[in-house]
Amino acid sequence: MDNFQQEVEERTNLTSSNRFELLLFRLGTPPDEEHTELYGINVFKLREIVPMPKLTKAAGMVSPLMGMANIRGEIIPVIDLPAIIGCVPKTGLNIVLVTEYARSTQAFAVESVDDIVRLEWSQVMAAEAGVSSRNITSIARLNNDKKDNPLALVLDVEQILYDIIPANRTAHLNSENKRTFTLKPGSVAIVAEDSKVARSMLEQGLKMMQVPFETHITGLEAWNKINKLAQEARAEGKPVADKIAFVLTDLEMPEMDGFTLTLNIKRDEFLKNIPVIIHSSLSGSANEDHVRKVGADAYVAKFDIDELETAIQQVLAVRAAAVA
Structure with missing residues (x-):
């Protein structure tokens, strides 16, 4: 799971050709449904992927905040991503995605990680017209096969973090x-x-x-x-x-x-x-x-x-x- 941290320069060069890498992961199943959706986040937002660490829950902390984790000497808040999206993980929250976002670090708990894929931004469609969730910013087509074209829902990290800690995003306004x-x-x-x-x-x-x-x-x-x-x-x-x-x-x-x-x-x-x-x-x-x-x-x-x-x-x- 540490392989994604390698070849950073190569990934950076992808941007010159309107391409990027997407980490694919699963959160579980929505209520009353059997299938699991595939979700994605830009690899550039990720610092590392680790197994679920031991958590310390502070007084007054409520869902979707799960607790604080000590990851490589840094105390990082861990967020229950399935709870935000409305999914129930079948096997539990097994993996933590440590992300760097706007000079802050936080971790998202997920059920499992599938793969990393390289895509062109032309394969990504704005989700506003087709997806009702406020936490989805776009939809990625994972290949160009019209008969078999799996999709991944790309998360709006800005929206998710704004909803959890809105005061930190509006102070300067x-x-x-x-x-x-x-x-x-x-x-x-x-x-x-x-x-x-x-x-x-x-x-x-x-x-x-x-x-x-x-x-x-x-x-x-x-x-x-x-x-x-x-x-x-x-x-x-x-x-x-x-x-x-x-x-x-x-x-x-x-x-x-x-x-x-x-x-x-x-x-x-x-x-x-x-x-x-x-x-x-x-x-x-x-x-x-x-x-x-x-x-x-x-x-x-x-x-x-x-x-x-x-x-x-x-x-x-x-x-x-x-x-x-």
């Missing part, structure tokens, strides 16, 4: 400081984010900064909108900055990830000067290094609106100086 920017009239920020709770956080923050924006749930949707605005700018004989103030994108998204979206922008002569800010829960030096390699102008870990405000201020100042 209560600031009374007014954040304003001088943008060209008519220009907007293009936002790409597939998580509902993350979109809500970004929308609140941008409204507080008085930044006009348009949101999209996939990188491909955002890319199509960027191209449309670029065509309008060309037809009007204007620079693209008159239409797009900056792009704010997540990394993990159906159809096209944030790495590929950034590469597409920076490789296009007409678009390359658009500031791109990556806003992601995929923290860690490997991801931040790759953000720089694809040409992004800034990287901000979720969810710190103050840091996002600073990043926006900096990239806009750099662009203003470049055209002055």
Whole structure:
């Protein structure tokens, strides 16, 4: 189960071709059902997989928090993932997935781990129209065989952790400081984010900064909108900055990830000067290094609106100086 931690550089390079690795696992069966669904989480969110450790339950701790575990000298909260999704594990909670999310570490208890698969983001569909659960962000098609195409439900980790500890995700939104920017009239920020709770956080923050924006749930949707605005700018004989103030994108998204979206922008002569800010829960030096390699102008870990405000201020100042 430690094999997934190897070849980190190779996995990072997958992002240059709009690909990623998905860990597949099972949580048990929903009430009154016999089959077990296959669930997935991006390998980049995982630090390690370990057998269920001994837990210490603090006073007042209630489900879905199971207790605290000492894993390699670090005290980590363990979360009952089947309880959140509404499944009953037949063989118990046997495995713990230790995850790194937005500079925090937590562990999710699951029934079993199946496999790690390499997929293209084009095999991943946004789940908003087809899955009712608020905790599922997308659906992954595990192969391209129309007759036999197993699916995996990709978890919305942002939503799950927000529901468990909502106060930690909204503290910076209560600031009374007014954040304003001088943008060209008519220009907007293009936002790409597939998580509902993350979109809500970004929308609140941008409204507080008085930044006009348009949101999209996939990188491909955002890319199509960027191209449309670029065509309008060309037809009007204007620079693209008159239409797009900056792009704010997540990394993990159906159809096209944030790495590929950034590469597409920076490789296009007409678009390359658009500031791109990556806003992601995929923290860690490997991801931040790759953000720089694809040409992004800034990287901000979720969810710190103050840091996002600073990043926006900096990239806009750099662009203003470049055209002055």
